[in-house]
Amino acid sequence: MVTARLLSATGMLGTGFPEDSLRHGLDMSPDMIGCDAGSTDSGPADLATGLCRYPADSYRRDLRLLLPAALSHGVPLIIGSAGGAGGDANVAWARAILEDVAQELGLRFRLAVIQSGQDKTWLKKRLADGKVHPLANSPAFDDAVIDRSVTIVGMMGAEPIIAALDAGADVVLAGRATDTSIFSAVPLMRGVAPGPTWHAAKILECGAAAAENRPAPDCIFAEIDETGFNVSTPNPMLRCTPISVAAHSLYENASPFQFTEPSGVLDTTKSTYLAVSDRVVRVEGSTFSAVGPYTVKLEGVQFAGYQTIVVAGIRDPVLIEGLDSFLDLCRQSIATRVVRTYSEVSADDWSINFRIYGRDGTMGRYEPVRDAVPHEIGLAIEITANEQKLANNIASIARHQTLHQGFPHWKGFLSNIALPYGSSNLIRGAVYEFNMNVVVEPDEPLQMFRTELVDITSTGSATASSRKAVKSA
Amino acid sequence: MRLRDIASLVRSKNAGPFELTFDILFADADRYEAVKRTGVIDAEYFATLFQLRPADVSIFEYDPAYAFKITIPRPVSSGSPGDGDVYGCQQFGPLADLDIPLEEAT
Numbered sequence: 001m002v003t004a005r006l007l008s009a010t011g012m013l014g015t016g017f018p019e020d021s022l023r024h025g026l027d028m029s030p031d032m033i034g035c036d037a038g039s040t041d042s043g044p045a046d047l048a049t050g051l052c053r054y055p056a057d058s059y060r061r062d063l064r065l066l067l068p069a070a071l072s073h074g075v076p077l078i079i080g081s082a083g084g085a086g087g088d089a090n091v092a093w094a095r096a097i098l099e100d101v102a103q104e105l106g107l108r109f110r111l112a113v114i115q116s117g118q119d120k121t122w123l124k125k126r127l128a129d130g131k132v133h134p135l136a137n138s139p140a141f142d143d144a145v146i147d148r149s150v151t152i153v154g155m156m157g158a159e160p161i162i163a164a165l166d167a168g169a170d171v172v173l174a175g176r177a178t179d180t181s182i183f184s185a186v187p188l189m190r191g192v193a194p195g196p197t198w199h200a201a202k203i204l205e206c207g208a209a210a211a212e213n214r215p216a217p218d219c220i221f222a223e224i225d226e227t228g229f230n231v232s233t234p235n236p237m238l239r240c241t242p243i244s245v246a247a248h249s250l251y252e253n254a255s256p257f258q259f260t261e262p263s264g265v266l267d268t269t270k271s272t273y274l275a276v277s278d279r280v281v282r283v284e285g286s287t288f289s290a291v292g293p294y295t296v297k298l299e300g301v302q303f304a305g306y307q308t309i310v311v312a313g314i315r316d317p318v319l320i321e322g323l324d325s326f327l328d329l330c331r332q333s334i335a336t337r338v339v340r341t342y343s344e345v346s347a348d349d350w351s352i353n354f355r356i357y358g359r360d361g362t363m364g365r366y367e368p369v370r371d372a373v374p375h376e377i378g379l380a381i382e383i384t385a386n387e388q389k390l391a392n393n394i395a396s397i398a399r400h401q402t403l404h405q406g407f408p409h410w411k412g413f414l415s416n417i418a419l420p421y422g423s424s425n426l427i428r429g430a431v432y433e434f435n436m437n438v439v440v441e442p443d444e445p446l447q448m449f450r451t452e453l454v455d456i457t458s459t460g461s462a463t464a465s466s467r468k469a470v471k472s473a
Numbered sequence: 474m475r476l477r478d479i480a481s482l483v484r485s486k487n488a489g490p491f492e493l494t495f496d497i498l499f500a501d502a503d504r505y506e507a508v509k510r511t512g513v514i515d516a517e518y519f520a521t522l523f524q525l526r527p528a529d530v531s532i533f534e535y536d537p538a539y540a541f542k543i544t545i546p547r548p549v550s551s552g553s554p555g556d557g558d559v560y561g562c563q564q565f566g567p568l569a570d571l572d573i574p575l576e577e578a579t
Contacts, residue, residue: 040490043552043559137491137546246537250496254488254544256535273537299490304554355557362563364555366523366548369567384554433553434490 003225004187005030006200007234010217011207013037013062013079014054018235021219022065025234026073028221032186033070035062036179036205038081038090040434041252044301048150048432050089056097063101067171071109076165078172078182086176087151088117095173102456109171110464111454112164116175118152118298118448123440131441133295136254138437145300145435152300152436157262159445161185167453168464175449176299178261179205183222192224198266199286200229202259203248210248211238228284230276239279246273262297262445264290295439296448302435306388307428308395310381312402312417318409319416320377326407326416327354334401338394350385350394379417388429395425474577477569479504485565488544490551493561495519495568497541505539511574514541522567523548 007030010017014037025033038046046053070077083090095113102109124143126132134141146152153176162185164172174182183201188194200222203210208218211233219234231240249256249268259266270285319326334352338345357378360367381398385391403417442448453464476483481500488494497514499505508514516530523545533542552559 040551041487041560043556044490045552135491139491139550243538246535247496247498247540250494250498250535250538250540250542252486252488252494253542254492254494255531256533256538256540256542271537307554353555362557363566364548364557366564367567368522382554431554434550437489437491 001226002191003223004190004192004197005223006183006186006204006221007033008183008204008207008220009033009035009062009066010219011036011205011209012039012054012217014052014058015217016058016062017207017217017219019065021233021235022069024236025219025221026069028234030073030075030221031190032076032078032183033066034078034080034182034204035066036081036182037079037094038084038086038176040085040299044432044434046083046085046090047087047153047299048301048303048430050083050087050093050151052084052090052093054084059094059097060101063098064105067098067101067107068105071107071170076170076172076186078161078174078185080161080174080177080179080182082173082175085153086116086174087153088115088175089151091115091173091175098171098173099456099461103458106458108457110169111456111461112167112169112172113452113454114156114160114164114172114174115450115452116153116156116177116448118154120146120149120152123152123298126440132438135297135437135439139435141436141438145302148302149300149435150303150432152298154296154298154440154448155262156296156449157181157294157445158185158188159263160449160451162189163446164451164453165189167451169453180259180261187224193226194264194288195266195286196224196227196229196283198259198261198288199268199271199283200224200231202266203231203245206248206251208233208235208238209251210240210245212241212244214238228282228286230280230282232280240281242273242275242281245281245283262294264288293441294445295441297439298436299434300436301432304431304433305384305386306391307431308383308388308391309426309428310395310399310402311421311426312379312381312399312419314377314379314417315375316416317375319407320375321373322407322409323356323359323377326405329407330354330398330402330405333405334394334398337397337401341393341397342390345390350383350390352394352398353382353384355380355382384431388427392425392427399423399425474573474575475569476508476571476573479508479573479575483565483569485561485563487547487551487561491547493545493547493564495543495565497568499539502539507575508573509534513571513573514543518571519543519545
């Protein structure tokens with residue numbers, strides 16, 4: 001019977017895991033160690049800037065443990081969506097840290113770096129050839145969107161990772177990849193059934209989130225066989241239960257039953273979850289079917305302006321009761337003062353948003369509770385402009401105007417907002433937005449991704465020839 | 474009673490940058506089935522709250538975890554300048570307070 005044993009270090013590289021959990025996981029004889037390292041979840045900035053939201057020190061700590069662990073046990077380490085978002089710059093950021101740790105620890109290994117950045121000319125040709133298809137709730141997609149994108153990546157499936165392993169890679173540092181591909185590559189190479197493989201991968205990519213009430217990021221382990229898989233936590237203080245594992249199919253997924261991968265669809269409609277002990281769960285009944293052509297999902301981001309924020313409190317009960325008309329007065333006064341200072345700036349160059357915490361700061365216009373009058377309001381004045389200096393200056397105008405805006409009830413000169421940070425505005429810098437939700441049909445699964453093989457040695461690194469390495473059984 | 478009084482977990486989160494998904498979990502089959510029978514977790518509720526058409530709302534009954542899942546298009550994409558909740562994780566407040574027409578004894 002063909003099996004595969006998979007160890008997931010944690011749900012997101014850089015968020016850590018207990019060293020003891022890793023040791024326990026290694027004692028369970030994994031065939032690979034994997035870690036998801038990026039997501040769109042925190043917004044577009046990581047992909048747009050090429051920077052990772054997790055500190056380099058945390059990344060370094062995790063790699064200092066994972067690299068020697070994998071190498072000393074003779075199993076591959078696979079990191080996907082590196083550097084927070086998997087863009088080419090994110091991968092370069094992660095690679096520098098990884099090579100640095102390798103030098104520091106005197107490690108020798110073959111590294112595969114797989115880039116997922118997409119060529120705009122190629123994408124436009126694909127679009128013209130009818131090979132690009134929109135997903136649900138997709139913004140319009142055309143050449144103009146491609147042109148103004150700061151970065152576009154494709155989400156690789158398991159195939160480029162498998163090819164890297166076939167070429168002898170001990171460590172795979174992949175750009176944007178589906179979370180599951182990180183963990184499905186090794187089992188698929190070994191010929192394990194795809195249904196259990198993709199479902200196990202889906203659970204593993206979040207680390208110990210599928211365990212019951214995990215207090216902090218931690219490892220998780222799966223053993224896959226022909227008919228299903230067993231999932232458990234290396235940390236003996238944690239446990240998986242049928243509910244904790246079943247419930248995990250819900251998290252961050254649009255459907256709990258169907259999960260689309262580049263090569264097909266995982267279906268968990270008939271999956272069953274059974275406790276084989278008070279800590280281990282067996283899952284059976286998951287299926288995977290190829291549906292339609294092989295498709296690669298694109299993620300893209302575009303520039304959306306420069307922002308400066310003013311944070312303030314309001315405790316005047318009169319002002320709170322008349323807040324809407326007060327803010328209308330502020331908007332008019334601010335616009336007038338902006339035009340006075342910047343006669344050449346048009347209304348299209350900037351915008352202002354008053355975010356009103358205590359009323360609808362979180363849900364905006366969808367907030368259904370409209371009749372409550374709080375005793376305090378938290379105000380975030382958001383200025384967005386096409387230049388940072390303009391955003392900063394308009395924020396100063398807005399802050400000053402909102403502070404002293406007169407309104408009918410009180411007679412005299414007013415000061416309306418409690419500023420906790422003096423006259424300091426919070427300069428957010430460039431902001432971005434996701435701008436596409438489409439899949440592309442490549443000619444074959446490796447076409448959209450570029451792999452570089454590097455032999456890391458104590459004296460540095462050298463490009464490797466892609467010969468097949470001899471791996472011990 | 475309110476949903477928060479009978480559910481073990483109510484949460485919201487992004488499902489990618491363009492969709493928002495809600496999970497409602499119950500501790501056991503009895504509570505889950507009781508709420509199912511009331512029919513109050515429906516597309517109309519979410520369509521009204523988020524100013525959508527009912528056809529835009531996907532509702533799943535996920536028996537293995539005694540849970541409902543509801544997925545809608547995100548009003549604005551995650552992290553775009555107008556977005557007040559990059560993770561989409563604090564959009565379930567009104568849902569937690571939803572009135573469930575059941576007796577307290579359940």
